[in-house]
Amino acid sequence: MKAMWRRTCGLAVAPLVMASAVACGGGSDQASEGTTLRVIVNITPNLTEKYWNDLFAAYEKAHPGVTVKLELTGTISADAKLRQDLAAGDPPDVAQQITPTAETASLFTDLSDQPWTAKTPLTDQYAIDGKHYVVGVGEQIQSLVFYNKAAFEKAGLDPAEIRTMDQFTSAMAQLKKAGYEPLQTAGQWVTGAQFSMMADAGVLTADPEWTVKRTSGKASFAKSGYLPYLNRYKSWIDEGYLEKSALGLTYADGQTAFLNGKSAMYIMGSFFVPAADAAKKSDDIGVFTMPTDGAHPSGQFGNISNPYVVVNKSRHKAEAIKFVKWATTDPEAIKSQLASDGNLREGFTYPMSSLGTSVQQILDKAPSVLVKSGASQPIAGFSDELNKQIQSLYTGSSPADAADGLDKWWNSQS
Missing domain, CATH: 3.40.190.10 (Periplasmic binding protein-like II)
Incomplete structure (x- = not known):
């Protein structure tokens, strides 16, 4: 084949996952300072909170100083969760399960200058005006x-x-x-x-x-x-x-x-x-x-399956891009995500049932x-x-x- 309450700069906002230990209004891309990446994830019967925490623990182990915190969407979509966070002035770093459109592309980081994106599935089909804002793990x-x-x-x-x-x-x-x-x-x-x-x-x-x-x-x-x-x-x-x-x-x-x-x-x-x-x-x-x-x-x-975007207003954009690269190009991360949701990718196999x-x-x-x-x-x-x-x-x-x-x-x- 082919949710925890967070206070930002003294203002109480909607339930959100704790952002970074870095002071309000600042932010850093330096993992050595202790970076917390907030990631909106898709929760399903297959992709449970435990699954994501276990998967991302591998990234944390390989990148000392980086902590990955899940942003849980509850009953709303990942897109609605992102818009909620942006409206509160509290942007997450990465979002999963969002497909940018021409109208929403400005919310996300253009990854076109990242050569590794060319190796991800359907990247050209999801381009907007020739630019790559979303990368995925496989296809469904x-x-x-x-x-x-x-x-x-x-x-x-x-x-x-x-x-x-x-x-x-x-x-x-x-x-x-x-x-x-x-x-x-x-x-x-x-x-x-x-x-x-x-x-x-x-x-x-x-x-x-x-x-x-x-x-x-x-x-x-x-x-x-x-x-x-x-x-x-x-x-x-x-x-x-x-x-x-x-x-x-x-x-x-x-x-x-x-x-x-x-x-x-x-x-x-x-x-x-x-x-x-x-x-x-x-x-x-x-x-x-x-x-x-x-x-x-x-x-x-x-x-595209398991799509990832880097939020343009991320306070840790460089580290967020490194994280997304790992999630979509690391062989073990790929195999785990493919198998967990029954997805496919050329060049990757895993044991399948009948x-x-x-x-x-x-x-x-x-x-x-x-x-x-x-x-x-x-x-x-x-x-x-x-x-x-x-x-x-x-x-x-x-x-x-x-x-x-x-x-x-x-x-x-x-």
Whole structure:
């Protein structure tokens, strides 16, 4: 294949992790003075607080005088956490799981003069006006349908025969008849993300420049391939193939429900594999590429994994850059992060379960990896708006309403 309270200069601010032992308003890049790097990290069932602390302990050991402190996002996104800290005048040093856009690039350090960035995955695809603000550890693919092998056997289904959206919908009917919740979803960010994993595979394979066209006003959600996918998704809700009560579940709850066999299928990215491995369920779960009404197999909706940015207002910028270089180029740090979240990188291997191997095989057969970056990067905040509109389908909105809502929101941001 290819949170602790912090006082700054006498002012109490929102819950934040302790910054540096250096006096307020100062700051230093000299590790010998005792540098504390504050790093916003992505917390998931795989990437736990303990995982990050253990990983970064290796950096601290190799760099005496440097302490890495986690900035935990809680229920908000990493981007929202960063903006919160910046508004409080208390910038962190590094942020993980943020993708800069042309509108937000000024918040981050241009790493273009760092030669090591060229060796990181998808660096050119994520460039903005030829400049590199984000570097990553690997890449993920996300247009995947994981399935419960026992449920498929009971329902008499062959996953190899599910290639179109009609066949996918028919399989849900058979699984429901067999006594299973056909398709697992959840609230939080999961609803919108699953829709992207599904619809982008079809729409962007057919037209890789669709997002560019939407940005220039030459395409819309209401008059494109996205509307049929919205119609299809709403029909699944109406037929009971997606449970309305699932919106009350967290991401972890939904994942656990699928792992426990309560549901038959689960649309999710390759980062699901380590969770199945940890639950010792990998041999009981299969995976197939997302069905579409177009080319099969479609391109795989994918992205840079474990992305890191250096915050422009960092008080320890030089040391922050050294840290990000380590996180994305040190072989042991790379292997740890790849394995922890089921990610991939050319030239790096690690022991994989049968499920992980199956995901790798799907990637090997995919005609392309569809990356929403650079000119194809949606407007900042789009994922939150998409999530809102998809969830509105559960509470009475029509597919046309959702498509119109997405277009109105996009236009309002331009």
